[in-house]
Amino acid sequence: MSTLPPELQTELAQQVAAADHPREQVINIMYVLQKHYGYMSDEAVEEAAALLDMTPLEVEELATFYDFIYREAVGKFVIHVCDGVVCWMFHEGSVFDYLCEKLGVCAGGVSADGMFTVLPSACLGFCDHAPAMLINGVFYGHLNPEKIDAILEKLRREYCDLVICR
Amino acid sequence: MPTLRIDQREISVPQGTKVIEAAEKLGIMIPRFCYHPALGSLGACRMCAVKFMEGPVKGVEMSCMVEAADGMVVSTTDPEAMEFRRYVIEWLMLNHPHDCPICDAGGQCLLQDETVSGGHGLRRYQGLKRTFEDQYLGEFVQHEMNRCIHCWRCRRFYQEFAGYFDYGAMQIGNRMYFGRFAPGPLESPFAGNIIDLCPTGVLTDKPSRYKGRRWDLQRGPSLCLHCSLGCNLVGSARYREMIRVEARFHGAVNGYFICDRGRYGFAYANHPDRPRQARVGEEAAPLDQALKTAAQRLGQIRERYGPGAVAAWGSTRSSLETLGMLQWLCQDQGWRGPQFFPQASLARRVKAAVARLDTGMAVSLRDLENADFIVVAGADPVQEAPMLALALRQAARRGATVAVIDPRPVFLPLEYEHLPVSPGDIDLCLNLLSQAARSEEAATGKLEPDAARFYGLLTSTNLEDPLLQERLLALGRKLQDCLRPVIVCNTDMVRETTPARAADQARLLQADKGQAGLFYLLPGPNAYGAALLAGREEVDLLAAMEQGGVKALVVVENDPLGSCPDQERLLRALDNLELLVGLDYLPSATAARSQIFLPTTTVFEKEFSHFINQEGRLQQAVPLHQGGTPIIQVGQGSHPPRTFLDAIPGGEPRPGAGILADLAAALSGEPAPPTAGDLWDYLSGEHEGFSQLASLTASALGEGVHLLPAEAQEPAWSPEPGEKPPEPPAGQLELLLVDQTFGTEELGSYAAPLQKVEEEPHLLLHTDLAADLGLAPGEQVALLLPGGEVTVRLQTAQNMAPGVAIMPRHRRLHWQKTGDGPVWLPPENIKKLSEPL
Ligand code: SF4
Ligand code: SF4
Numbered sequence A: 001m002s003t004l005p006p007e008l009q010t011e012l013a014q015q016v017a018a019a020d021h022p023r024e025q026v027i028n029i030m031y032v033l034q035k036h037y038g039y040m041s042d043e044a045v046e047e048a049a050a051l052l053d054m055t056p057l058e059v060e061e062l063a064t065f066y067d068f069i070y071r072e073a074v075g076k077f078v079i080h081v082c083d084g085v086v087c088w089m090f091h092e093g094s095v096f097d098y099l100c101e102k103l104g105v106c107a108g109g110v111s112a113d114g115m116f117t118v119l120p121s122a123c124l125g126f127c128d129h130a131p132a133m134l135i136n137g138v139f140y141g142h143l144n145p146e147k148i149d150a151i152l153e154k155l156r157r158e159y160c161d162l163v164i165c166r
Numbered sequence B: 001m002p003t004l005r006i007d008q009r010e011i012s013v014p015q016g017t018k019v020i021e022a023a024e025k026l027g028i029m030i031p032r033f034c035y036h037p038a039l040g041s042l043g044a045c046r047m048c049a050v051k052f053m054e055g056p057v058k059g060v061e062m063s064c065m066v067e068a069a070d071g072m073v074v075s076t077t078d079p080e081a082m083e084f085r086r087y088v089i090e091w092l093m094l095n096h097p098h099d100c101p102i103c104d105a106g107g108q109c110l111l112q113d114e115t116v117s118g119g120h121g122l123r124r125y126q127g128l129k130r131t132f133e134d135q136y137l138g139e140f141v142q143h144e145m146n147r148c149i150h151c152w153r154c155r156r157f158y159q160e161f162a163g164y165f166d167y168g169a170m171q172i173g174n175r176m177y178f179g180r181f182a183p184g185p186l187e188s189p190f191a192g193n194i195i196d197l198c199p200t201g202v203l204t205d206k207p208s209r210y211k212g213r214r215w216d217l218q219r220g221p222s223l224c225l226h227c228s229l230g231c232n233l234v235g236s237a238r239y240r241e242m243i244r245v246e247a248r249f250h251g252a253v254n255g256y257f258i259c260d261r262g263r264y265g266f267a268y269a270n271h272p273d274r275p276r277q278a279r280v281g282e283e284a285a286p287l288d289q290a291l292k293t294a295a296q297r298l299g300q301i302r303e304r305y306g307p308g309a310v311a312a313w314g315s316t317r318s319s320l321e322t323l324g325m326l327q328w329l330c331q332d333q334g335w336r337g338p339q340f341f342p343q344a345s346l347a348r349r350v351k352a353a354v355a356r357l358d359t360g361m362a363v364s365l366r367d368l369e370n371a372d373f374i375v376v377a378g379a380d381p382v383q384e385a386p387m388l389a390l391a392l393r394q395a396a397r398r399g400a401t402v403a404v405i406d407p408r409p410v411f412l413p414l415e416y417e418h419l420p421v422s423p424g425d426i427d428l429c430l431n432l433l434s435q436a437a438r439s440e441e442a443a444t445g446k447l448e449p450d451a452a453r454f455y456g457l458l459t460s461t462n463l464e465d466p467l468l469q470e471r472l473l474a475l476g477r478k479l480q481d482c483l484r485p486v487i488v489c490n491t492d493m494v495r496e497t498t499p500a501r502a503a504d505q506a507r508l509l510q511a512d513k514g515q516a517g518l519f520y521l522l523p524g525p526n527a528y529g530a531a532l533l534a535g536r537e538e539v540d541l542l543a544a545m546e547q548g549g550v551k552a553l554v555v556v557e558n559d560p561l562g563s564c565p566d567q568e569r570l571l572r573a574l575d576n577l578e579l580l581v582g583l584d585y586l587p588s589a590t591a592a593r594s595q596i597f598l599p600t601t602t603v604f605e606k607e608f609s610h611f612i613n614q615e616g617r618l619q620q621a622v623p624l625h626q627g628g629t630p631i632i633q634v635g636q637g638s639h640p641p642r643t644f645l646d647a648i649p650g651g652e653p654r655p656g657a658g659i660l661a662d663l664a665a666a667l668s669g670e671p672a673p674p675t676a677g678d679l680w681d682y683l684s685g686e687h688e689g690f691s692q693l694a695s696l697t698a699s700a701l702g703e704g705v706h707l708l709p710a711e712a713q714e715p716a717w718s719p720e721p722g723e724k725p726p727e728p729p730a731g732q733l734e735l736l737l738v739d740q741t742f743g744t745e746e747l748g749s750y751a752a753p754l755q756k757v758e759e760e761p762h763l764l765l766h767t768d769l770a771a772d773l774g775l776a777p778g779e780q781v782a783l784l785l786p787g788g789e790v791t792v793r794l795q796t797a798q799n800m801a802p803g804v805a806i807m808p809r810h811r812r813l814h815w816q817k818t819g820d821g822p823v824w825l826p827p828e829n830i831k832k833l834s835e836p837l
């Protein structure tokens, strides 16, 4: 039995019904559920499977394939640090290591204040601003330690609603 | 036909052939992991690299991804290609654990072979290895994910080929994990095939774990006896124990795969209670002595009451040798019988089916995969003959329409249309389908007179349910455009008219389209042989026994007490006997009741045996070992007793045919009735369907021979296609006794691994009907049958015929209370006993 709020259930059911083939909606449904649960929990996988007439395994195959579906709990902000070749060329030191050290986390971990998760990502398509990262759907380029510190500070202080990918 | 050169040898191959396949035709096995002939190319492992020297492709490329083309010159041994492959194997081995000595795939592992042949002998990688947690995947498949090399074979089989979706590939890159969403038994009854497919030790055979290396095993080609399809196996025995079964390739029958019933059913051969000693009364006796006593007592009865007082009852699980010898013995001695089927009505249905097969009509499983429209009438493939479902799926993947006309809530791992009608309506549905498939003008104008006459006779009553009627007609219109239709029909639960009607319709389709096929399922691995031997004559031993005419019964590899649908009647009839002689390798109720018992061997032991599958294909099983009580049983798990013997403990059982031959000799006082070679001569005279047997060479027998006649024995058309079979009295339910993948098939129900996975027995009713009767799923109900009460749990389903109650012939259910023929019950005969669990 679904534990989702009835409005959400109806919304999702309509979204599925409107599609020619329900399973073409799988990514969209996963995003909605991820937003609802905070991450793509086991329960969310099973919900998605039931909605789309797929097995949980089939949903899991996709959920664990895509970078922006989080199968474990994440912080309020998910920092996707570019791990692409162009960004490597522009790294002075490693943006990734700097962030991990600064926030006291390993890849995929959540900072103690529950605010941040750091993940490596394939090329973000922001190479002309390398080195780059993406935080809850917003690009940040030309990174260096000072700039990173400022961004983190700002995110900590200011409310941000730009949660596109969760 | 492109022509290319591979390693300086020229070959022409059909358009579309991959270079790896072309090389194989030359006998060059290019190393590979992800490529598999049944699964195709993927290009995932990079192991099949070769160098293209000349032609449209240049340089090192994957031979599984490149189609053979004119002018190609390929080298598999070029230093650059060899170096590439050496690196690939080293790279695939980076994360692979150093655990061959404790791995069950060791010695039978493609990864081992190709690591060695690829020239990777020394490990250079010093880093940490990627590790995973393994999952429990059920009783058959053992999981050791650290050994995975990401070839994708398992997932491609499991999902694409077989159509189940609870096992797959998760995560990405180096972390890619093959398994389930959560630990639990694999749902597919074909799951065991991923053991054969996995090129390394991730997926290994669980029941045979730690029981021996491949080179320890006595291996050989064998056959599956767990349904009528006759899938080909490799069997393995060790220390007198049957250890394992794998699929053996057969192009026309099972391809590369088998089902799990066939893979794990063999364990009946090791049953701890298997009777391995002859017995006279309560006393164990040497086999030859028991045989003499049997001959003596049978002779006495014959003398006292005449030859007809002795009767013989065989079954469809015996080899052709044993069936033939039993037939010969009956003729020689003037005995009654043999009867080969548990009920007369089943015998009639099977004979009707077999008599309608000929070379123009019968199709193999492989032909079925190329059909474009398949009607499955009165069959539930996954439950009855699982590999049929896999063939249907391949047809559906190639675009075929699959329509199932069956009262049960049939599930198939593919897209199909299911019309849940009662057995009495199947014939009508076939008629309606035929009519919708062609306009009458076209039919009368184009068809031959016989076919046209038959077409004219088809009734056009409508189905009661207008929705079903509409769906059926829509299917018929689809059938109109199809070119290679096939009708699949079982002989088990259908009306007596249905097998013939299926043949009529197939013939009509053939007359209309020039091409159409017919595919029957039969009850048992040698039902085809038994039906030919039985001839036209009707034998009803049960009735004869009841009338007191039979004083002695010889039961050969058969358990009427388990298979006869009216056990009480049978017990009364058995009470009329003066002598019951049993021959078997199963610890059955009938074997236990026999006054004289003679133990026989299984298909895996001592001598060659032959079986004819449901499409008339004679196939051979090679003995793997000499039999005897498994050492593990003799030693009760520890070292076997240190006593010297000159015989194999428990090694007395002999093939049924041999025992029967000796019985005949003892009875007639003359030596040597037809044995071995002569038996084929005898059989070829017995029935024209066997006429080829006399001239077959040993190698032909080994390969398998299609015994189908050029022309079916029965005239093509049924006289009265409009005639409707008997219908249940209004308001009554028809009880259908059915098969389940695991738990109903006789041999498999003695196999410990299958017992672990069989579903609980249950009675199945339509959801609405159950509600009307005030019954809920999960409740225990009492079912009042003609022969007494059966207690069983209730299940309900929406997608089944409304007027039927469905019950499996489950080994844990005392279902033998129904009597022969259709059973009709008033709904009051189902009573609630307890609340749901
Ligand atoms: S489990 Fe075996 S078959 Fe499946 S991908 Fe891994 S190595 Fe290949
Ligand atoms: S389909 Fe039938 S013959 Fe084939 S493996 Fe399964 S049980 Fe055996």
Ligand code: FES
Binding pocket: A082, A083, A084, A085, A086, A087, A088, A123, A124, A125, A126, A127, A130, A131, A132
């Ligand atoms: S390489 Fe970093 S954005 Fe493209």
Ligand code: FES
Binding pocket: B031, B032, B033, B034, B035, B042, B043, B044, B045, B046, B047, B048, B049, B062, B063, B064, B065
């Ligand atoms: S067999 Fe060709 S890439 Fe795997």
